[in-house]
Amino acid sequence: MSTMRTVRVEALREPLKICRVNIPEIGDDEALVRVTASGICRTDWHLWNGDWAWLGLKLPMPTTLGHEIGGVVEKVGSRVKGLTAGTRVSVPFNFACGCCPQCRKGSQNICDDASWPFMLEGSGGWSEYVRVPNASLNCVPLPESVTELDAAALGCRYMTAYRAVASRATVKGGEKVAIVGLGGVGLAAVEIAVALGAQVIGIDTREAQLKAAAKLGAVATLNSSGLTPEQAGEKVRALNNGTGVSASIDAVGVSNATLTALESLMKGGRMATVGLSSEEDKGLLTIPIDKLVFSEWSIAGSLGNPQPEYAKLLSMIDAGRLNPSQHVTEQVSLEDVQSVMDRMPKFDTNGYVIITKFD
Template sequence: MRAARAVGVRSPIEVASVPVPEIGEEDALVRIVASGICRSDWHIWNGDWVWNGVHLPVTGILGHEIGGIIESVGSRVKRLTPGQRVTVPVHLACGRCSSCMRGLQNMCDDGDSSHHVPGSGGWAEYMRVPNADLNCVVLPDNVDELTAAALGCRYMTAWRAVHKQGAVKGGELVAVVGCGGVGLAAVEIAACLGAEVIAVDVDDAKLEQAKTLGAVSTVNAKGLSPDAVSSAVRKLTPGDRGVDLAVDALGLEQTVNTGLYSLKKGGRLAQIGLTSQQEKGFARIPLDLIVMKELRIVGSQGNPHWAFDELLSLVSQGRLRPSRLVSREVGLHDVGSVLHDMDAYRTSGYVVITDFAA
C-alpha cells in the first residue's frame, strides 16, 4: 500500500510503498477513504509536548482523522463486518482500565492514539485498528467518509469542549478564540446549541468563514494585546459585562488570556488548545482576576466513544455539517507542504487526503 511517512522531527515526509498492516484477532483493517491532516499531527512532527512527559514516535505513519470502510476483521471481533463505513476516534481505548470504565475512553490509561502506532496511522491506504469493537464508530447511512474524517479529531474535540466541558446553554454568549479547524468547529457547534457566538482571530478570511458557520460578531485581534482584544469582545456584550463561555482553541499565552479577560463574573473558559515550543506547557494567567470574578477553567481533550451518538445524530439530521469545514482535498504527496503551511497558520478549515495515488 502507499503511505506518507514521517521519518524524524521536521524531516521531509516520505511517500512510499509499505506492507498492508497485519491484524490480530481483536483488530480490524480499515480501507481509508479520507484522512485529515490535523494540527496535532503538526505538533508531533515538530516534536512538541515532551515537556508534558508525552513522548510520541515521530517516525511512522501519522494521521488520526479517519473515514473509511471495514476491509476485514479478526476472529474475536463481534460488532463489525466487512463493508461497514466507520470513523476511528483519535483516542484508541482499551475498554478495561479505570478511565475507560468511567466512560473516559478519551483518557484511556492503557490505550494509544492512531499516531502512536508506527506504521498504522491514517495517511495510508489501509490502517489497523486495535480493539476494533470499541474503537470503530459505525457511521449513519447518510454520513459519508469525508464528513467522518472531519469528525475524527478537531470537530469531536470541539463538541466535547462546548457541549460537555463548557456546558453551553441556549442564549448564552460564547467567545471562540482562534478560528482554525477546531475553533471553527466550536463556532458551528455553539451556534447550533443556541448560543450567540463571537469569533476572534487575526485573519479576516477565517472570521468571514466563522460568520457563515453561525458567528454573530467577530473581532480581528491582529496586532492587539489580550486586554485590547478582550475589551473589544466585552463591548459586544450587554453592559460590556463579558461572555458566559470562552473557548481557547490555540493554546497560546495571549489566547488563553484573551479568553479569561473576555469572561463575565462567574464565567467559564474551556481550554482546548495545547501549547507549542514557545510556551512549553506553561502560560501566565491572571490569578487575582480568576479569584475575584470566580472564573472557572476546564480542560477538554477529545471525545469519549459513547458521546459520538449524539454528535452523529445532529450530523445525520443536517444540524451540524462538518464537511463545510473541508477547504481542500489533497493527495499523499501534498502532506509535507500542508504541514509547512501550518507553520504560519496558512491553512483554513480542514485539509483532507482523499487521493492515495497522488
C-alpha cells in the same frame, strides 16, 4: 495485494517519504480499515517538528502520521463485536483500552492506557489501510447520511470542538460564547455553538477567519491583533452590552489566546481550553488567579471526545444540524502531504485538508 502505500516520517523535520509497506496484520480484537479520507492536521505538523517533548512525547521512527480517519472496515478479528466487513467508520484519534477506570466511567478520551495512531505500527492514517486496536470500541460506525469525508473531519478537530462546547463549557441555548482562535477547531466550535442555540463572538487576528465565523452564524467578531488579553476582554464587553460572556473556548492553547478567553468571561463564567501550547510556553501559562477567585471563573481542559458522546454528535449531523464536511477546503493525494505540511507555518491551509486519493 499484500502491500500498501504510506507516507512516512523517518526523522524530525526531514522530508516525508512515500513508501510501499506490508498491509498490517490484525489481532483478534483489531480491525483492518481501508482508509478513504484522512486529514492533515496542524497536530501532525507539530509532531513532525518534535513539539511537546515537554510532555514526554517522542515519536517512534519511522512512523506514519495521520489521526483523522474515515474509512471502510476490510476485516475484523475473531473477538470484535458490532463490526463487519463493509461497515463505514470514523476512527477517533484517542485509541482507548476499554477497561481502565477512566474507560469504565465513559471517559475513554482520557484513557489511562491510551494510544494514538502515530504511536502504533500500521495505524497512522496517511496510508491505504490502518489497523485499529480494540476495534469494537475504537471504530465508530456511521449513519447512512454521514459521509466518510465527514468521518475524517470527526477524527480530531471537529469532535474536539464538540466536546469542548457541549460537554466541557456546557454551552446552552441563549448564552453568549466567545471562541478564541478560528482555525479548524475554532470554526467547528462556532458552528456547533450556533447549532446549540448560543450567540457567538468569534475572535482571531485574521480577517478571513472572522468572515468565515460570521458566515457560520457568529453574531459578532473581533480582530484581536495588537490587543492584550485585558483589552480584548474589554472589547468583548463592549460588544455584549457591557458584560462578559457566559462561556468561552480557547481553541489555540498559546498564552495570549488562553488569557483572552479567560478575560472575556462574566462573573461565574466557564472556559474550556483545547489547544496545546507551543515551544514558546512549553505548557506553562501565568493565570490571573486573584481575578479567577473574585470572579468565580471555571477552567476546564478538553481532550478529544469519548466514544459514548459520538451518538449525539452523529445524530446532529444525521439530522442536518451540523455539517463537518463544509469545513473541507481541499482534497489531496498522498503525494501532496509534504507540500501541505510546508504551508502550515504560513497559516495558509485554512479549513480541513483531507487526503482522498491514495493510489
